[in-house]
Amino acid sequence: MQDNILQFNNISRTFDDGFTVVDDFNLSIKRGEFVTFLGPSGCGKTTTLRMLAGFDLPTTGEILLDGKNITDLPANERPINTVFQRYALFPHLNIYDNIAFGLKLKKIKKSEIDKKVKKALEMVDLEGFENRKVQTLSGGQQQRIAIARAIVNEPEILLLDEPLGALDLKMRKEMQLELKSMHEKLGITFIYVTHDQEEALTMSDKIVVMSEGKIQQIGTPEDIYNEPKNAFVADFIGESNIFNGIMTGKYKVRFCGAEFECVDDVPDGTMIDAVIRPEDVIITTPEKGTIQGEVISVIFKGVHYEITVLSGKNEIVIQTTKKSEVGEKVGLCVEPDGIHIMIAENTINKFESAIDSNYKLAFLDGQLECDVTKVLTNCKKNEDGVLVDEHGDEIEIDKVKIIVSVKPEDIEMSDDADAGIVQGNIINLIYKGDHYSYVVRTEDEHDFIVDDEDLWNMDDFISLIIPQDKISYSLKK
Amino acid sequence: MKGLKFTRKQLCIPYLLFLLCFVALPLLVVIYYAFTNGDGQFTIKNFINFFTSPNTLGTLFYSFSIAIATTIVCLLLAYPIAYILARSKMKQKMVLVFMFVLPMWINFTLRITALKEILTLIEGNLAYYPFLNSIIGMTYDFLPFMILPMYTTLLKLDNSLLEAASDLGANSVQVFLKITLPLSVPGIISGVVMVFLPSMTNYVVLDMLYNSTYIMGSFIGSYFSAYDWHNGSMISLVLLAIIAIITLMTSKYTDENESRGGSLL
Numbered sequence: 001m002q003d004n005i006l007q008f009n010n011i012s013r014t015f016d017d018g019f020t021v022v023d024d025f026n027l028s029i030k031r032g033e034f035v036t037f038l039g040p041s042g043c044g045k046t047t048t049l050r051m052l053a054g055f056d057l058p059t060t061g062e063i064l065l066d067g068k069n070i071t072d073l074p075a076n077e078r079p080i081n082t083v084f085q086r087y088a089l090f091p092h093l094n095i096y097d098n099i100a101f102g103l104k105l106k107k108i109k110k111s112e113i114d115k116k117v118k119k120a121l122e123m124v125d126l127e128g129f130e131n132r133k134v135q136t137l138s139g140g141q142q143q144r145i146a147i148a149r150a151i152v153n154e155p156e157i158l159l160l161d162e163p164l165g166a167l168d169l170k171m172r173k174e175m176q177l178e179l180k181s182m183h184e185k186l187g188i189t190f191i192y193v194t195h196d197q198e199e200a201l202t203m204s205d206k207i208v209v210m211s212e213g214k215i216q217q218i219g220t221p222e223d224i225y226n227e228p229k230n231a232f233v234a235d236f237i238g239e240s241n242i243f244n245g246i247m248t249g250k251y252k253v254r255f256c257g258a259e260f261e262c263v264d265d266v267p268d269g270t271m272i273d274a275v276i277r278p279e280d281v282i283i284t285t286p287e288k289g290t291i292q293g294e295v296i297s298v299i300f301k302g303v304h305y306e307i308t309v310l311s312g313k314n315e316i317v318i319q320t321t322k323k324s325e326v327g328e329k330v331g332l333c334v335e336p337d338g339i340h341i342m343i344a345e346n347t348i349n350k351f352e353s354a355i356d357s358n359y360k361l362a363f364l365d366g367q368l369e370c371d372v373t374k375v376l377t378n379c380k381k382n383e384d385g386v387l388v389d390e391h392g393d394e395i396e397i398d399k400v401k402i403i404v405s406v407k408p409e410d411i412e413m414s415d416d417a418d419a420g421i422v423q424g425n426i427i428n429l430i431y432k433g434d435h436y437s438y439v440v441r442t443e444d445e446h447d448f449i450v451d452d453e454d455l456w457n458m459d460d461f462i463s464l465i466i467p468q469d470k471i472s473y474s475l476k477k
Numbered sequence: 478m479k480g481l482k483f484t485r486k487q488l489c490i491p492y493l494l495f496l497l498c499f500v501a502l503p504l505l506v507v508i509y510y511a512f513t514n515g516d517g518q519f520t521i522k523n524f525i526n527f528f529t530s531p532n533t534l535g536t537l538f539y540s541f542s543i544a545i546a547t548t549i550v551c552l553l554l555a556y557p558i559a560y561i562l563a564r565s566k567m568k569q570k571m572v573l574v575f576m577f578v579l580p581m582w583i584n585f586t587l588r589i590t591a592l593k594e595i596l597t598l599i600e601g602n603l604a605y606y607p608f609l610n611s612i613i614g615m616t617y618d619f620l621p622f623m624i625l626p627m628y629t630t631l632l633k634l635d636n637s638l639l640e641a642a643s644d645l646g647a648n649s650v651q652v653f654l655k656i657t658l659p660l661s662v663p664g665i666i667s668g669v670v671m672v673f674l675p676s677m678t679n680y681v682v683l684d685m686l687y688n689s690t691y692i693m694g695s696f697i698g699s700y701f702s703a704y705d706w707h708n709g710s711m712i713s714l715v716l717l718a719i720i721a722i723i724t725l726m727t728s729k730y731t732d733e734n735e736s737r738g739g740s741l742l
Contacts, residue, residue: 055640075643088641092659101655102645153645 005031005156005189006052011061013047013213018445021047023213025061029191029206034183036192038200039210040236045193048210049159052191053082065156081150082159086166087142089134095121095145096130102153120152123182140171147182157189164199176202197237201225209233212427230342231437234275235430241276241316243433244344253341256314256433258291260334264341271344273432278306278319280338289331295324313434349448350405352476355397359387363404367421368471375402375473401476408437408451410470413462420463424448426456440464510710523711533696533712540693543608544677547615548623551672552665554616555623559664560657562624563631574628581621589685592617596686603687611692614682619675623668630664631657670727674720 011025022044029035037045050056052063054075062071070078081102089098099120103113121127124144129137137145143163150158160179164172180203183190194200200207201221209216209224209232217229228234231242245255247270253262255274266272286292293311307318309330316332324330353363359372373380378390387395417423424442431437436455440448440462448464456462514520527533562574580588596603596610603610634657642652680694693716700709 053640053644055644074648075640076646076648080644082641082644084637084641086635086637088635088637090638090641090656092662101642101647105646105651149645 003031004028005066006191007064007067008048009062009064011048011051011058011063013044013051013056014059021213022051022058025213025215027208027215027218029189032187032189034180034190034192034203034205036194036200036204036207037210038194038197038207038236039216040195043210044213045195045208045210046161049082049161049191049193052157053080053159054078079156080159081153081155081157082161083143083146083150083163085161085163087146089142089145089149091134093134094130095126095132095134095137098134098145099149099152101149106153116152120148123151123185124148140167140175143167143175147179151182151186151188155188157191158186160190160192162194163192164196165194172199179203201237209236211236227340228275228342231273231275231430231432232428234273234340234342239278239317239319241278241281241433242430243274243276243314245272245274246270247272247341251336253339256291256316257312260290260339261336262339262341263336264339266341266343273342273344275340275342276316276334276338278317279304280334281316281318281320282333282335283307283309283318283320283322283324284331284333286329286331288333290333292329292331295326295328295330298324298326315431315433348405348407349411350403351446353402353404355400355402357397359397361402361404363402364422368404369468370402370404370471370473372400372402375475376400377475403474403476404471405474406466406471408449410467411448411450412465413438413440413450413452413454413456414465415460415462417461417463420465422446422448422466423461423463426458426460426462429456429458507710507714510706511714512711514707523707524715526708527711527715536691536693536696537716539691540677543611543615543692544673546608546612547619547676548669548673550612550616551620551623552669555620555627555668556661556665559624559627559631563628563634577624578621585618585681586685589614589618589682593686607683607687607691610686611683614686615676615679618679618682619672622671622675626667626671627661627664630661634660666727670724674724677720678716 006027006029008025008027011022012020013022014020021042025044025048037048039045047056051058054070054073054077058071062069064070065078065080090101093101096117099117100113103116108116117130118127121129124147126141126144126148129141129145134142134145143166146163163179164175167175176199179190179192183203192200192203201224204221206218207221207224208218211232217224217233219227224233224237228237228240234240234242243255245253247266247268248254248259249268251262251265253260253266253272253274255272260274262274283289291311293309293314293316295307296310296315297308299306301319304319304321305323307320307324309316309318309332311332318332351363353361355372356362361368361370372387376387376389376395379387379395382388382392387397389395412420414420422442424440424446426438427441427447428439429436432451435451435453438450438452438456440450442448442464450464511523512519512521514522558577562570562577567573592614593603596613600606600610638656638660639652642656643649647655678694680692680696680698683692684695693712697709697713697716700706700712
């Protein structure tokens with residue numbers, strides 16, 4: 001692609017404690033684009049921005065600006081300016097000196113600086129504030145000064161690190177629109193970091209959804225909203241109903257105990273996640289509905305009602321302008337284009353493990369009873385207890401890797417730390433109609449996917465009970 | 478427990494009594510002696526004595542020089558230490574902080590005696606370099622008081638300000654000169670105050686090092702031990718006035734800076 005101003009190539013960042021915050025990040029950004037890094041806190045979006053600004057160095061990978069490698073260039077030599085989350089205005093300087101800080105360092109003539117500072121203040125609607133002190137300004141005004149201080153240097157790229165996070169809702173909405181129009185006026189590339197999906201949808205040309213250091217999806221706001229690539233994106237961007245399902249034919253999908261028509265061409269028999277936006281579900285009479293259910297809650301939200309319907313074991317959230325009564329029997333149907341099919345991922349937990357000299361799996365500190373002789377074909381233990389192959393030669397055990405796999409629904413969760421064989425914290429949860437899908441990260445950084453009907457909280461410390469007979473082993477080829 | 482409620486005014490009474498007995502009353506006595514002669518009559522002769530006696534003025538000047546020199550040496554030594562302690566990512570930082578604070582916990586007399594022995598070993602006779610030894614002794618004694626306020630100020634320094642400065646094009650020297658140094662001024666001021674004022678009047682250090690009386694504190698003491706309470710009181714009163722003026726001047730400055738620093742948080 002031509003006219004890419006910025007290119008991230010395989011950027012990874014691992015902290016000293018071994019935690020990988022950004023994992024193989026690849027992205028190109030076009031000149032003049034408004035790109036938003038969106039994700040929950042701790043997803044690595046700010047670290048990525050800091051590496052771009054020059055405050056942090058990637059562990060591996062390179063950042064190209066206009067084709068030039070700037071990975072190791074110090075922050076002060078990059079044509080990039082940042083608007084900081086907490087403004088970071090210099091408290092010992094007045095507004096004029098704050099804005100002129102960068103210009104003065106470039107040894108620009110005083111009259112020129114005066115002119116530019118004045119123009120920048122006009123841009124953010126704070127004319128005549130030159131001699132005010134930083135601490136006499138409100139949060140919103142400080143935010144504008146921080147923006148003025150960055151754009152006055154005419155950077156090629158402006159980075160904004162959750163710049164509106166500390167403002168109240170009304171102010172935030174106003175600033176969103178102002179930033180958007182500022183972007184159009186200046187014509188420079190904006191890279192915006194936020195955890196607020198609405199903010200991202202409102203302002204961006206391109207959204208990069210991140211989770212756990214990885215890019216989940218890159219696309220326009222419409223793409224991200226209408227065609228989420230996976231359950232995480234669907235859940236994070238707006239409200240959505242997510243159901244486990246299976247393809248039953250061409251353009252036919254089965255979930256919630258009924259068959260629906262859809263527009264995604266996915267091979268028959270594929271396990272899928274079906275995403276339906278609450279506004280796409282239509283409430284009708286029980287006879288006309290594809291599925292039937294009972295209204296269990298009705299909440300008035302101003303523009304619409306949020307209605308929850310229980311059908312079998314599945315809960316479906318609906319947004320509609322028509323009111324229903326709690327206890328009412330209703331039918332539900334969905335237009336084919338209201339159903340978005342995602343090929344189910346991570347439906348099984350797979351871990352790679354080495355074997356130690358006692359033929360125990362290193363995985364989970366050797367707690368699993370795995371009979372290696374059954375995994376490796378044509379081998380047995382000789383009289384000395386040494387594993388040998390069919391010719392009687394000893395098998396080099398450190399070259400053998402075993403894949404341990406277990407299904408999410410076979411794992412049980414418990415808050416008694418001693419009940420299970422491994423403990424960890426819940427780092428992600430998604431509601432899938434009749435159950436929750438959890439991601440549990442153990443102390444040694446293995447991520448388990450667990451399906452459970454009960455609701456646990458984010459960051460809960462829990463113990464995983466994995467029945468030995470539900471675990472299957474195979475040889476890594 | 479009804480009736481055991483105190484108003485704020487009533488709670489102040491003990492402090493008021495304390496202030497009266499140990500601050501106001503002694504001060505009045507000092508003022509009384511300063512402006513009377515041996516017969517109890519009002520006089521300003523003591524005041525005139527102060528500013529006409531070359532001995533008094535010389536001692537005042539000498540004390541000033543020692544105090545200023547001590548403060549400067551402390552400042553130059555303490556700032557880099559405080560900076561390294563506060564800004565480095567060392568894990569053993571607290572151990573280092575302790576190493577500088579620990580001497581303060583050792584008995585003062587013991588410390589000075591030890592210093593005296595060391596200096597005698599190096600210099601032979603301590604009276605050869607009175608000025609130098611005064612500064613070494615006081616610096617040794619007061620250095621922690623300079624380090625700690627600067628350390629706390631630098632520790633509070635918002636890292637994003639430094640990042641913002643380099644983001645706007647400042648190299649590391651410029652970041653230090655334009656951001657770190659100006660923002661550590663409150664710490665510097667309180668360090669200076671905490672070192673300058675005591676080193677102005679402290680005489681124990683010099684007394685113990687080489688029995689010097691050529692410094693304000695012991696100078697006043699010599700008057701009192703000669704039963705000349707009137708001139709002694711006047712000298713301490715003038716000293717008090719000088720210190721009060723200095724404190725007022727600096728406190729105005731630190732206050733202003735602290736409110737600036739406050740907005741950082």
